[in-house]
Amino acid sequence: SQQGEEDPQALSIQEGENATMNCSYKTSINNLQWYRQNSGRGLVHLILIRSNEREKHSGRLRVTLDTSKKSSSLLITASRAADTASYFCATLNSGNTPLVFGKGTRLSVIA
């Protein structure tokens, strides 16, 4: 069953604006990861945040994790047209379990 649910399903912004995507999940996690998928391609890992972390940065990406609310957000600052893609959150539960992906947020950055 799907664990992560991203919100919104689709987001359209102007180049230079910030994009925020949210992810909610249901069960306790070991870590939460964000992936990006360009149209017709495989997924690329962006960033991982562990359950004992609250915020993490990587370049123009900022991820937050609130385990009490079982939610995470991905912020892309100063967006570029090249950021246009689908973004998925994925959760790793305890034990030797596979990553469970949400349905993704489709981001369109208009130049």
Added chain:
Amino acid sequence: NAGVMQNPRHLVRRRGQEARLRCSPMKGHSHVYWYRQLPEEGLKFMVYLQKENIIDESGMPKERFSAEFPKEGPSILRIQQVVRGDSAAYFCASSPGLSGANVLTFGAGSRLTVL
């Protein structure tokens, strides 16, 4: 250092035929995962394998689907007697092992179209 290699990239089959999708994991990775993605959908987990061992196949349909990861050679996802509903993109991913982080490296996918 080649990443995860999947072939074929595109496969067309008629109903009732068999589809075989291959995946060579990234060098040094011993864990392979197969996911299925329908249009405008997220990835649905199918099966998780190590060499010669199926670890978790909870996402695999009970019939017509099978997967293997032999000691030598690529992992293979096999779909027998394909139906139109099998049309999807099938992604393979690999990871180094029980690292605790389980970051996956994905292949470019194999797109199956069933006529």
